[in-house]
Amino acid sequence: MLSRTADSLYWLARYMERAESLARILRVTDRLSLMPSGTDADGSEWHSAVVVSGCEEEFYAKHEEATPENVISYLAFDPENPSSIRSCIETARRNARGVRTSLTTEQWESLNATWLELPGWNEARVRGGSLHRFLDWVKDRSLLFYGGTVATMLRRDRYHFTRLGTFIERSDNTARILDVKYHLLLPEHAEIGGGVDYYQWASILRAVSGYRSYNAVYREGLKPWLIAEFLIMREEMPRSLISCSAEIKDCLDRLGEEYGQRNEAHRVAGQIYSRLRFGRVDDVFRQGLHEFLSEHIEQNDRLGAEISRVYLM
Template sequence: MLSRTASALFWTGRYIERADFVSRLIDATIRLAALPSSYGGDVAAWTGALAAAGARKSFEAIHPTLSERAAVQFLSLDPGNPSSMRSCIERARTNARAVRTALTAEGWEAINAAWLDMQRFGVQLDSRPTLNRLLESVQSAALSFDGATHRTMLRDDAYWFIRMGATIERADNTARLLDVKYHLLLPRDEPVGGSLDYFQWTTILRTVSALTAYRHVYRDSVKPWLVADLLILNRRMPRSLAACAGDMVRYLDLLGAASGRRGPAHRQATALSAKLGNARIDTIFANGLHEAIQDFLADNNRLGILISEQYLF
């Protein structure tokens, strides 16, 4: 496969995953922003959402003040924000269009339909019902694309590059979300384990569609160390850091077997997966959750660079 084809497929997977994450992030933050103002409410919640989306600095560069309306607009339909849902869907379609022959008809139609639907929303939100329809549309599009590729594509390099892009993006999103909760959301005078802390961790579980999974696994009230255990170390949870690292090893092994060679990306993914496999949540908290997440983000970013150098250039 040509490197430019592999790159387009990889980034198609990343952009679809990012659009889905941002839609879920907006939905969850609206819930968090409804807290009483004594808990920080609107401003604190949207500061965290922008940080989790990696868009805080770019937002502040063009918006002197923070409001829910401005943050939602920036994250949803702003064509100037490369991480907005609109930008992600458009970039996914651009990449997919360049390699249509590598996709099945169903995979292409899922992306093209998402793009056509996005055009109908324009570039300005006019009401909360419109926002709700937009969020549902993006989440449905992501599920349609995942389902189409899973059910119709050959298990070959085209499929593996799409999945690698989605997986590395998913890991990054989960890690950023956890770090934002730890660093930004909790007011300094609010105790860990307090009512606000409980609500925020529950909101994070909703953001990654993990609340039901949490209840099945732990059968306990929402506790920070158990949420972190689920989203960092539990390999049965598809959005956990450990599960994503394990998936990356599997996809790279499949590519290596098909091509007959391995490289630095394989070694990085294997080391990252082993590191998480040997970790314990009590040790992670003792050494610092923020530090552990920052280390993972650096390792995950390094893995993305090595994949690009090995396959996409």
């Protein structure tokens, strides 16, 4: 397969996953902003949404303050932000159009319908009370595309490159949500495991659709170290770091079999998976949760760079 085709499939999947992740972040941030804050700074929830999206510098170059209106505008609709929800969907559709023959009918139709419906959503409509409807729409359209990929694509290299894009992006976003929400919403006077507001911890789980799943696994209520373990080292949780790493490793292994060679990307993927598979949450907190997650994000970025160098150039 041409590297150009692989690159388009990979980034198509990444942008659809990024649009969904931004929708989840905004939904939880809006819910948090309506509840008593555990920090002294008003609006810290909206600042955290900017940080977790990875565009803090660009946002504050354009806006002086992280108000709800500014954050929603920038992360959802701003055409100058290449990672806004609107930009992600438009870029995904542009990539899809370039590799139309590599997609199934279901994939193309779901993505094209999303692009056609997108202009019907704008800032004025969202400010009129439709924010949650818009965010649910984004999440549903992303999941529809994801379902079409899993249910209809042949298990060949095209499928594996698409899945690689999905899980590289998902791993990055889960780490960012856990890291930034954990540190910005933890009161400065509270120790880890102390009296942290119940709804703030619940928001972390809801951001990754893990609230009910967490309660099904643990019977001890919401505990910071258990939430960290759940989102880092529980492979049955589909958005956990280890689950994403396992999927990435599997896709690369299958590409290695199909192309008859292994490379540096396989080694880095195996290293990341082994660290999560054989690590313990006690070791994570001993190192420092922020330090652990920052290191994971760096390794994930390095893995993405290796995948691009080996397969997509």
